Amino acid sequence: MTGLLITVAPTGAETAKDDCPQLPTTLEELVATARECEAAGARMIHVHIRDDQHRPTLDLGRLKDTVRALKESTALIVQLSTGGSVHDPLEQRLKVLDAEPDSCSLTMGTTNFGDDVFSNPWPFVTELYQQAQARGIVPEFELFDLGHVASLQRLLDRYGLPAGxxxxxxxxxxVPGGMPGTAAALVAGVxxxxxxxxxxxxxxxxxxTLPVMLASLSMGGHLRVGMEDVLTLAKGVPVTSNRELVDRAVxxxxxxxxxxLTAAEARLLMGLEST
Known part of the structure; x- marks a missing residue:
């Protein structure tokens, strides 16, 4: 078995602050959460940000401030979401790279997302990938379905390896509309x-959350946890902080x-030691 990278996804773009007051939506809350989760064992943070009304935003100034604050306050790998919310236009999602994160998410295709559609057409995917290559930003390829695995092969064959x-x-x-969260689906994907x-x-x-986490651990994979992905520890037991989810994973x-993994080992894993 290899060492373990734990990524924390603390906020997301779907849950409203009014429905979940413990969700970290201000910069101060996000930095405090990042420090707590780093102390618990997280080594990368997957970031969505909110505006003053706690609504999802891709405001570039806020993104830059967030990246700067997280790098000053932690040794976490800072990964910005280029998915935003399902309603964000593609051109705004490309501009996320201007905030100069260590890493960015790169979803490998369009998928149904509950009642909505998460749009990632091929020209957008290839443009985002090439921009990340040129800027030395390391992508994490997000796979919501087996077709996305095939698209990843196509992308790598055509454009080569990412930075690092x-x-x-x-x-x-x-995700309703994507691959099921089962061990069998994970085995097929891997x-x-x-x-x-x-x-x-x-x-x-x-x-x-738990079936996928246990399957990944048993297969030598790494983990992403956080309040973006789950808001309960068990039926009827709400999550009170992202650190609880990191603690459970550890x-x-x-x-x-x-x-x-240590912070240095995590950066080596992601290819950031040479970027």
């Missing part, structure tokens, strides 16, 4: 990964005899 030379992917499972892939992680949305990792 490592290929890290994340299976996002259990089996289909291109040979260029050097590491992979998985996250299960909602009630699929505890399960210890049971599986998986040791959490």
């Amino acid at each position: 030379g490592r290929v890290h992917v994340d299976f996002v499972m259990g 089996h289909a990964l291109p040979e260029q892939v050097t590491s992979w992680s998985a996250t299960g949305i909602g009630r699929t 505890g399960l990792a210890e049971m599986a005899q998986r040791q959490v």
Whole structure:
């Protein structure tokens, strides 16, 4: 078994602050959450930001302030979401790279997302990838379905390796409209990964969180946890902080005899030591 990278996704773009007051939506709350989760064992943070009314935003000034504050306050790998919310226009999502994060998410295709559509047409995917290559920003390839795995192979064959030379992917499972959050689906996805892939992680949305986490740990994969993906620890037991979810992941990792990576090891895994 390899060492374990834990990514925390603390906020997302779907949950309203009024419905979940403990969700970190201000910069101060996000920085405090990042420091708590780093102390618990997280090594990368997947970031969505909110405006003064706690609504999802891709405001470039706020994104730059967020990246700067997280880098000053933690040693976490700072990964900005280029997905935003499902309603954000493609041109605004491309501009996220102007905030100069360490890493960015790069979703490998369009998928149904509950009652909405998460649009990632091929020209957008290739433009985002080439811009990330040119800027030395390391992508994490988000895979919501098996077709996205095939698209990743197509992208790598056509445009080569990303900045840093490592290929890290994340299976996002259990989204209504995407692949189910089951061990069988994860096995199929990992089996289909291109040979260029050097590491992979998985996250299960909602009630699929634990099945996906346990399957990933047993298969040597890495984990993404956080309040973007789940708001309960068990039926009827709400999450009170992102640190609770990181603590749970670390505890399960210890049971599986998986040791959490150091900050330097995490950067090596992602290919950031040479960017």
